[in-house]
Amino acid sequence: MIWSAFKISVLVVSVATVAVTLAGTALAFVLARREFRGKEALDSLVTLPMVLPPTVTGYYLILLLGRRGPLGQCLYALTGWTVAFTWEAAAIAAGAMALPLMVKSARAALESIDRRYELVSFGLGKSELETFFRVTLPLASRGILAGVVLSFARALGEFGATLMLAGNIRGKTQTMPLAIYEAFISGEDQKAQLMALILTLTSIAVIYLANVLTRPPKAA
Amino acid sequence: MLNVAIKKQFASNGRAGFALNAAFTASQGITVLFGASGSGKTTTLRSIAGMVTPDAGRISLGDAVYFDSTTRVDLAMQKRRVGFVFQDYLLFPHLSAAENVAYGAKARHERVRRQRVDEMLKLVGVDYAAGRRPAQLSGGEQQRVALARALASDPAILLLDEPLSAVDAATRSRLLDEMVEVQRKTGIPFLYVTHSPADAVRIGDSLLAMAEGSIVQQGRPREVFNAPLNVPAARVVGTENILVGRIAGHQPEEGISAVDLGVCRIAIPRSQLAEGSRVTLGIRAEDIIVSRECISRTSARNLLAGKVRHLLRDGESVELVADCGVDLKVRITPQAERALELVPGVEIYLLIKASSCHILP
Numbered sequence: 001m002i003w004s005a006f007k008i009s010v011l012v013v014s015v016a017t018v019a020v021t022l023a024g025t026a027l028a029f030v031l032a033r034r035e036f037r038g039k040e041a042l043d044s045l046v047t048l049p050m051v052l053p054p055t056v057t058g059y060y061l062i063l064l065l066g067r068r069g070p071l072g073q074c075l076y077a078l079t080g081w082t083v084a085f086t087w088e089a090a091a092i093a094a095g096a097m098a099l100p101l102m103v104k105s106a107r108a109a110l111e112s113i114d115r116r117y118e119l120v121s122f123g124l125g126k127s128e129l130e131t132f133f134r135v136t137l138p139l140a141s142r143g144i145l146a147g148v149v150l151s152f153a154r155a156l157g158e159f160g161a162t163l164m165l166a167g168n169i170r171g172k173t174q175t176m177p178l179a180i181y182e183a184f185i186s187g188e189d190q191k192a193q194l195m196a197l198i199l200t201l202t203s204i205a206v207i208y209l210a211n212v213l214t215r216p217p218k219a220a
Numbered sequence: 221m222l223n224v225a226i227k228k229q230f231a232s233n234g235r236a237g238f239a240l241n242a243a244f245t246a247s248q249g250i251t252v253l254f255g256a257s258g259s260g261k262t263t264t265l266r267s268i269a270g271m272v273t274p275d276a277g278r279i280s281l282g283d284a285v286y287f288d289s290t291t292r293v294d295l296a297m298q299k300r301r302v303g304f305v306f307q308d309y310l311l312f313p314h315l316s317a318a319e320n321v322a323y324g325a326k327a328r329h330e331r332v333r334r335q336r337v338d339e340m341l342k343l344v345g346v347d348y349a350a351g352r353r354p355a356q357l358s359g360g361e362q363q364r365v366a367l368a369r370a371l372a373s374d375p376a377i378l379l380l381d382e383p384l385s386a387v388d389a390a391t392r393s394r395l396l397d398e399m400v401e402v403q404r405k406t407g408i409p410f411l412y413v414t415h416s417p418a419d420a421v422r423i424g425d426s427l428l429a430m431a432e433g434s435i436v437q438q439g440r441p442r443e444v445f446n447a448p449l450n451v452p453a454a455r456v457v458g459t460e461n462i463l464v465g466r467i468a469g470h471q472p473e474e475g476i477s478a479v480d481l482g483v484c485r486i487a488i489p490r491s492q493l494a495e496g497s498r499v500t501l502g503i504r505a506e507d508i509i510v511s512r513e514c515i516s517r518t519s520a521r522n523l524l525a526g527k528v529r530h531l532l533r534d535g536e537s538v539e540l541v542a543d544c545g546v547d548l549k550v551r552i553t554p555q556a557e558r559a560l561e562l563v564p565g566v567e568i569y570l571l572i573k574a575s576s577c578h579i580l581p
Contacts, residue, residue: 116310119271122297123304124324124373138314
């Protein structure tokens with residue numbers, strides 16, 4: 001139970017973190033650098049999972065992705081596959097919960113950069129894409145990294161939305177937090193303790209790593 | 221040859237605010253864009269670079285049209301061959317000095333690129349700091365690297381926005397000379413924005429005086445400073461005394477004309493204007509001599525009696541306001557103030573050469 005939950009958690013959290021990092025940074029760039037109608041509405045929509053109870057977020061995800069949901073229906077029609085009660089569902093739930101943290105951190109980091117650095121780059125003949133990767137991203141890297149760490153932590157601890165969308169199927173969708181709950185409920189205190197310890201140590205390691213990675217460069 | 225003729229309206233709080241309406245040409249050498257802050261210098265510079273889009277007009281550099289509102293041309297910043305140097309350098313903080321310069325270098329091959337970087341760093345004299353990050357460089361060094369970075373991209377013109385206003389006085393003086401040297405060596409025309417008259421006169425081959433969004437005079441810097449052609453230009457270059465009067469008569473054989481200011485008459489160099497024409501005179505505060513005695517045998521054609529109204533210490537100099545029927549501002553040294561025992565109320569005489577009195581059209 002512990003080993004399988006650990007493996008599922010690693011898979012789910014890795015996939016969710018990578019996806020959230022890419023999508024969240026792109027979304028944050030659009031929010032920080034572009035003006036368009038409905039921009040604040042988009043921001044609110046992305047931020048919603050941060051304030052909604054996770055079970056409500058999970059419920060909306062079912063409505064959207066379930067076999068009768070608008071997205072889920074299309075997916076089923078095209079591939080004959082439904083996302084509900086798979087490990088992918090757990091990753092989607094974890095990703096949806098982590099996305100606001102990523103977008104918030106990355107947007108703040110991008111908005112704090114002096115835009116004139118980008119103008120300098122354009123003036124030196126560099127395209128927007130090249131400027132993004134060679135100037136904007138390096139300058140915002142610490143804020144973005146902080147967002148990745150927060151997203152990782154959020155995805156690792158995800159419980160409510162995962163339970164709604166992916167269920168609690170041992171060896172299939174049961175992540176560490178779900179396994180801890182089940183072990184505790186069924187009186188397997190030692191197992192619960194061990195898993196809690198594993199998650200605690202992982203979290204401490206993540207915090208340490210984050211501090212090292214985001215440490216400001218030493219002044220001369 | 222840079223050709224600029226642009227208009228842009230800025231609204232402030234819903235009201236029609238500042239209006240930019242600038243037209244000028246700039247060719248070889250260093251052209252100084254001079255004016256007070258808020259006169260539109262930076263907006264003009266940014267329009268040329270493509271950071272600001274004018275409402276109407278045309279900007280071209282040689283055969284390349286950067287902007288033309290009638291044919292809807294608005295060339296992207298990347299396609300304009302314009303180098304830009306900011307006041308606060310804006311070196312990429314995550315790259316070394318050499319990497320900053322290399323960022324703009326066009327050369328494809330690594331070896332050629334490295335040569336170009338070395339060459340540029342040597343040109344501005346910071347090759348010894350190639351490996352340092354911007355945070356490890358002094359202000360002067362950062363500005364030199366910023367100059368090298370802009371030059372490495374092989375621009376057709378270099379725009380400099382108050383590039384020396386953030387460095388200390390000694391460095392500033394050295395950098396001014398270096399800038400002229402770099403310009404002469406590269407042959408790239410510079411358009412240099414400043415509000416410092418000293419800098420303008422020192423490095424400018426040509427000067428554009430700008431006030432309230434318009435170019436009010438263009439010429440050699442000393443010409444513009446010594447003989448502003450109109451009231452706005454006189455204000456820009458700091459002609460403190462602007463007086464309005466009428467031509468009272470001419471003495472062609474004496475080489476002078478007289479201007480009646482109502483309370484007194486002023487002799488000016490022979491003017492072609494008809495008697496009775498209204499004229500505006502500009503007299504610079506530092507062109508007036510103060511005396512405690514009435515001197516009769518002097519070449520100065522104007523001798524005005526008056527009283528000291530007040531004195532204002534302004535850094536290294538003193539601004540004296542004399543009441544001679546009209547108020548005249550005079551700039552003197554603190555030493556003169558002390559030696560002449562000048563205090564408000566004392567009687568003084570002002571001596572002004574006819575040739576220091578300029579008619580402003």
